[in-house]
Amino acid sequence: NHYLNAIEANKQLNVFLDVYADEALERAKMLQQKLDKGDKLGRLFGLVIGIKDVLVYKNHSVRAGSKILEGFESQFTATAVQRLLEEDAIIIGMQNCDEFAMGSTNENSAYGATLNAADHNKVPGGSSGASAVSVQAxxxxxxxxxxxxxxxxxxxAFCGVVGLKPTYSRVSRNGLIAYASSFDCIGIFTNNIEDNALILSVIAGKDEFDSTVSSEEVPEYQKHLQPRENYKVAYIKETIENEGLQREIKEALMHKIDLLKRNGHQVEEVTLPHLEYLLPTYYILTTAEASANLSRFDGVRYGYRAPEAHNLESMYKLTRTQGFGEEVKRRIMLGTFVLSASYYDAYYTKAQKVRRIIRDETREVLNNYDFIILPTTPTTALPMNSQTENPAEMYLxxxxxxxxxxxxxxAISIPAGVDNENMPIGIQLMADVFKEDQLFAFADYLM
Ligand code: GLN
Structure with missing residues (x-):
């Protein structure tokens, strides 16, 4: 009831696309009975959690923030969501997001923008902006x-909460509506590290429905939060020198670095010369993968179908023209272009090679250091409508x-104070693959 009232009182933030009020109360009652009877309680007993509108939940609507999935109901439940339920969590509702998770402001949702609770004229970030606001508010x-x-x-970072992206393949993608399959990760928003670690312990690990998921053992992350006495940490020259980096964010980062040094940790500057190719690599590969993944939304199998279509061809065209928003269309076009026969080698193959180089360079640094510390974003939350005109700026x-x-x-983003307009600042920590246990401990130490 507490959370349902809070949701009702904050409706203007536009966080939830669906609130499962009756269902959540029903479940709370069932859990109460479990408690009364002295039954074994799940690890997330009573945890009230929301899910982004790209995770399928049986017999519930899911839209991926898109008009093209309007009216669609899921026929099964995503593995991560199923695991929350099995450990006695309460799913309270489905949360707004940028259409097909494409965007950085939540303004690309077909269901309206979500507002940042710290300042209603600022964006909450994206694409999981509403999920961040749900914890913030x-x-x-x-x-x-x-x-x-x-x-x-x-x-x-924009909302002042903790946000984790686990190692790729740590959490099953079964039931996650795909954007770019070789990049997509389910992540977790919480107020603190311990909750985040506990939830990862529950949702991570092998799954027969996703063959790419790792069978690497899942520790009880929340039990490994003791920090070490001498960490070796790197910061990247190219990020500190980034021209667009807001002064207060740089100061917050330098402050953490000083603090670490004063406490006897070793912090050093490293250089990653290929970092300037990161964004083009990312946007070539993700749009390529998106153009393939989104071809399934054709009006035949899911959700929306253009009513005025008169044959198969026009049904495809009209459905996709009317169902997809601007940004999604832009990315399908970009992806189709970089995969086209005459440009495939120049863009797609090249980007794959650069991806490998950047990966090797990054992992080399993480062979020599426990963590990399860097800002999460170049600026704090931007005003609403400031980036809609210029997508390239948003990509930057x-x-x-x-x-x-x-x-x-x-990688994890932790809150690190506010700027002079009182907007939250986020600092990011990255570790080598499957080192979430150490990442959590270090993040907890720095918070
Ligand atoms: N802003 C990035 C994009 O638009 C991130 C999206 C995401 O992580 N889903 O592609």
Missing amino acids: GLCMAALGTDTGGSVRQPA ADVFTVQANVTGIP
Whole structure:
């Protein structure tokens, strides 16, 4: 009831596309009975959690923030969501997001923008912006989002909460509506590290429905939060020197670095010369994958179908023309272009090679250091409507987050104060693959 009231009182933020009020109360009652009877309680007993509108949940609507999925109901439940339920969590509702998780502001949703609770004239970030706001505004205790190029960490930074992108393949993607399959990760929003670690322990690990998921053992992350006494940490020259980096964010980062040094940790500057190719690599590969993934939305199998279609061809055309928004169309066009016969080698193959180089360089640094510390975003949350005119500018804002997705490593954004307009600042930590246990401990130490 507490969370349902909070959701009702904050309706103007436009966080939830569906609220499962009756169902959640029903479940709460069932859990109460379990408690009364002395039954064994799940690890997430009573945790009230929201999910991003790209995770399928049986017999519930899912739209991926798109008109093209209007009216569609899921026939099964995503593995990550199923695991929350099995551990006695309460799913409170489905949360707004940028259409097909494409965007950095939540303004690309066909269901209206979500507002940042710290300042209603600012964006919450994206694409999982509403999930970040749900935790920021106390509408639930935690939320599941997805992070393909920063969509958990960037909104976490903009809203002053914790946001984790795990190692690629750590969490099953079964039941996650695909954007770019070799980048997509389910991530977690919470107020603190311990909750985040606990939830990852529940949702991570092998799954017979996703053959790409890792069978690497899943530790009880929340039990490994003791920090070490001497960490070796790197910061990247190219990120510190980034011209677009807001002064207060740079100061917050330098402050953390000083703090680490004063406490006896070793912090050093490294250089990653290929970093300037990160964004083009990311946007070539993700649009290519998106153009393939989104070809299934053709009016035949899912959701919306253009009513005035008169034959198969016109049904495809009209359905996709009317169902997809501007940004999604732009990316399908870009992806189709880079995969076309005459440009495939020049763009797609080249980008794959650069991806490997950046991955090798990044992992080399993580061979020599425990963590990389960097800003999550170049600026704090921007005003509404400031980027809609210029998509390329919006792409540039992903400069610090896409590295973890291009390379597959885990990364977390933690709150690190506010700027002089009182907007939250996020600092990001990255570790080598499957080192979430150490990442959590270090993040907890720095918070
Ligand atoms: N802003 C990035 C993009 O638009 C991130 C998206 C994501 O992580 N889902 O592609």
